[in-house]
Amino acid sequence: MSGLSLNDITKEFGNFTAVDQVTLNVPHGTFVCLLGPSGCGKTTLLRMVAGLEEPSAGTIVLDGQDITSAPTHKRNFGMVFQSLALFPHLTVGDNIAYSLRIRGASRDEQNTRVDELLKLIHLPGFADRPVAKLSGGQRQRVAIARALALSPRLFLLDEPMSALDAKLRESMQVELRQLQQQLGITTIVVTHDQREAMTMADLVVVMGEGRIRQAAAPVEIYRRPADAFVADFIGSTNLLEVSADSAGRATVLGTAVAGLELPAQVAHASISIRPEDIHLTTPGNGAITGTVTFIRDLGGTVETFVEASGKTIVAVATPRERPNVTVGAQVGIVLPPESCVVLKK
Numbered sequence: 001m002s003g004l005s006l007n008d009i010t011k012e013f014g015n016f017t018a019v020d021q022v023t024l025n026v027p028h029g030t031f032v033c034l035l036g037p038s039g040c041g042k043t044t045l046l047r048m049v050a051g052l053e054e055p056s057a058g059t060i061v062l063d064g065q066d067i068t069s070a071p072t073h074k075r076n077f078g079m080v081f082q083s084l085a086l087f088p089h090l091t092v093g094d095n096i097a098y099s100l101r102i103r104g105a106s107r108d109e110q111n112t113r114v115d116e117l118l119k120l121i122h123l124p125g126f127a128d129r130p131v132a133k134l135s136g137g138q139r140q141r142v143a144i145a146r147a148l149a150l151s152p153r154l155f156l157l158d159e160p161m162s163a164l165d166a167k168l169r170e171s172m173q174v175e176l177r178q179l180q181q182q183l184g185i186t187t188i189v190v191t192h193d194q195r196e197a198m199t200m201a202d203l204v205v206v207m208g209e210g211r212i213r214q215a216a217a218p219v220e221i222y223r224r225p226a227d228a229f230v231a232d233f234i235g236s237t238n239l240l241e242v243s244a245d246s247a248g249r250a251t252v253l254g255t256a257v258a259g260l261e262l263p264a265q266v267a268h269a270s271i272s273i274r275p276e277d278i279h280l281t282t283p284g285n286g287a288i289t290g291t292v293t294f295i296r297d298l299g300g301t302v303e304t305f306v307e308a309s310g311k312t313i314v315a316v317a318t319p320r321e322r323p324n325v326t327v328g329a330q331v332g333i334v335l336p337p338e339s340c341v342v343l344k345k
């Protein structure tokens with residue numbers, strides 16, 4: 001297969017398992033985001049792909065070649081780390097040309113490639129600038145260009161945006177994704193920011209406690225989260241208990257929900273329903289009854305918090321669709337069955 005395969009990769013540090021039997025196939029040209037909370041093993045997994053850490057078990061195969069034990073410098077991977085690690089005393093051009101110079105490229109070859117890469121990262125003419133005088137976003141781009149100088153087989157980035165402020169992060173995410181699409185290079189980014197992952201990735205890999213909890217396209221992860229951990233980690237959601245009677249009719253918060261079915265033989269489960277999928281109406285007509293406890297108007301969206309049977313449910317609407325209610329009002333909560341995702345235990 002053309003691409004990267006991680007086969008049953010485990011990493012133990014003493015008797016602690018940081019990465020636990022991870023198997024993942026990444027077709028050539030895919031943009032992967034490894035996503036998860038702090039300590040879930042994403043950096044360790046990336047470091048094993050990079051050759052900076054050796055797996056305790058399992059194999060890493062790139063384009064049919066087993067590279068599990070290949071030294072880092074033989075892999076020809078481009079890497080960008082959180083710190084960026086640019087050489088502060090060198091110019092932009094010398095930073096970008098660093099690996100080319102080590103490989104013995106001529107001055108002309110270096111200059112041509114540096115110019116090419118500077119165009120690619122939208123900093124043409126910056127070759128002679130000292131790195132120390134660049135802005136955060138410009139440094140970020142230079143680190144990316146330096147990592148791409150040798151046309152690497154894989155592009156690996158560990159929390160590359162974490163030093164940037166929120167606005168700049170968002171524009172760099174778009175830029176990085178566009179650059180990756182232009183080059184068609186297989187890319188793996190570690191992040192703990194789900195918006196960042198949703199913006200850039202073809203394949204989001206959600207990790208928890210060293211294991212893959214779900215690996216799928218961003219929209220699939222959002223719409224069809226595999227379990228409560230994934231549902232809660234990706235965007236915000238309402239997690240509700242559901243029970244079914246012998247005929248399969250489902251009850252949520254003490255009210256039967258027409259059209260909602262649990263798999264055969266399952267009497268209790270959790271469901272996830274996104275705030276934007278919940279409709280608030282007038283009470284009655286079979287809807288769950290609740291009391292509005294808080295309204296958060298964020299300008300672009302309005303969040304309505306409703307308490308029902310001791311549980312707080314959040315519904316989101318655009319200002320145009322906002323429910324005409326105030327705090328203290330009784331409302332009907334409608335859960336469209338097609339938007340309810342039954343989660344794995």
Ligand SMILES: Nc1ncnc2c1ncn2[C@@H]1O[C@H](COP(=O)(O)OP(=O)(O)OP(=O)(O)O)[C@@H](O)[C@H]1O
Nearest residue numbers: 013016018036037038039040041042043044045192
């Ligand atoms: N060299 C090491 N020796 C011992 N334990 C380690 C080592 N490297 C990582 N760990 C442990 O392995 C676990 C996973 O670490 P890792 O850095 O991969 O997590 P992460 O998901 O990238 O988290 P973060 O977002 O905080 O960087 C952590 O509990 C960490 O303490």
